[in-house]
Amino acid sequence: MSSTAETAAPNSGGGGQPRSRHGWRIVAALAVTQTIGYGVLYYAFSVFLTPMAADLHASTTQIAAALTLSILIAALCAPLAGRWLDAHGGRGLMSAGSILGTVAVLAWSRVDSLLQLYAVFAVIGIACAMVLYESAFAVIVSWFDGNARGRANALLALTVVAGFASSIFLPLTGLLVDRYGWRQALVILALIYGVAAIPLHAFVLRRRIHAEREPVTAEARAQIVKAATRRRPFWLLVIAFTANGGAVSVMAVLLITYLIHLGHSPVLAATLAGLLGVLSVTGRLVTTGLQARLPAALIAAAIFAVQGGAVLLLPLVGRTVPGAIGCVLGFGLGFGIASITLPHLLVGRYGTAAYASLSGRIAAFSVADKALAPLGAVALAQAVGYGWVMGAVAVACTSAAFALLSYHRL
Structure with missing residues (x-):
């Protein structure tokens, strides 16, 4: 996505209020997407561990290896995601990542073997590198460039809200599994994530353009x-x-x-x-x-x-x-x-x-x-x-x- 496509909210003649307000809209949007993202793509896994092991006729260790694989794939992808974020901003990457994450969780609900599970979690790892904290922090750091106090408060607000992801999604996932079974619970969680994250990343995130500075090559x-x-x-x-x-x-x-x-x-x-x-x-x-x-x-x-x-x-x-x-x-x-x-x-x-x-x-x-x-x-x-x-x-x-x-x- 070009830099002109991800422009900041227009400033007004009276100063920087519209830009400042939009910066905090971005923080609010990311607080929502990070909370749901961590809840669905990471924390919910522990609730599915036992029912998946029984359904796939595998040990819990074999099932848990899928999450380890996902985290390692996210680590491998982190430098690539970082370079993209510096060059193009977060809107395109995080929008695509939230679509990929939604599709991957839906695919997770249909797995019938360990090989399929590992393949799905490799994709979830790629999505995590695109949409979770490192990407969200990069968006905030870029937007609040030159405003150290605003940046600190924005990062604090984001991490405080997202810190409740496990508190929200562990019991919610448990209730869904108990009522609908693990496969249908995953479909519901995928829809929750997709409905929230895709539009928020696509329509709220913007890249701040500094008119007083030359673009960094x-x-x-x-x-x-x-x-x-x-x-x-x-x-x-x-x-x-x-x-x-x-x-x-x-x-x-x-x-x-x-x-x-x-x-x-x-x-x-x-x-x-x-x-x-x-x-x-x-x-x-x-x-x-x-x-x-x-x-x-x-x-x-x-x-x-x-x-x-x-x-x-x-x-x-x-x-x-x-x-x-x-x-x-x-x-x-x-x-x-x-x-x-x-x-x-x-x-x-x-x-x-x-x-x-x-x-x-x-x-x-x-x-x-x-x-x-x-x-x-x-x-x-x-x-x-x-x-x-x-x-x-x-x-x-x-x-x-x-x-x-x-x-x-x-």
């Missing part, structure tokens, strides 16, 4: 990416957000199991794990508020260090209810801050011209780690015990903190 953008990836700061960001992303993914998957292993009841373990979603909102609010006063890298480094300390203490004090609560609270404060910190750091050092390309390159590492780290953690737990897993998570969080400290000093 593909060659200039490539030079920004080439220069960034040849220097240490970029790779420190890769290390920090890949390590922390893997740690968060492991805890999201294994926390309930480990709390039960420590002697807590399944109900208490699930309740404590449920705090992570609430705490992710708290962490994002705290981080955004502090960014006006402190460097973002230092804020994230401090929170990652707290996460590492909390996980390290969990095997020692987590057998008591107060100890378990304290450790979950400490880790949960950092559960969602990476998503709003990385855009801030990338724009602060490299500007917005190649933001999506650089973000996509980091996502290729961090998203892949989120898919693979839980598998490695389960294997480690089976081999040497959960205590070593918690130690590995603590090392990952601490490594992320030190990487951001080094980044800040450069």
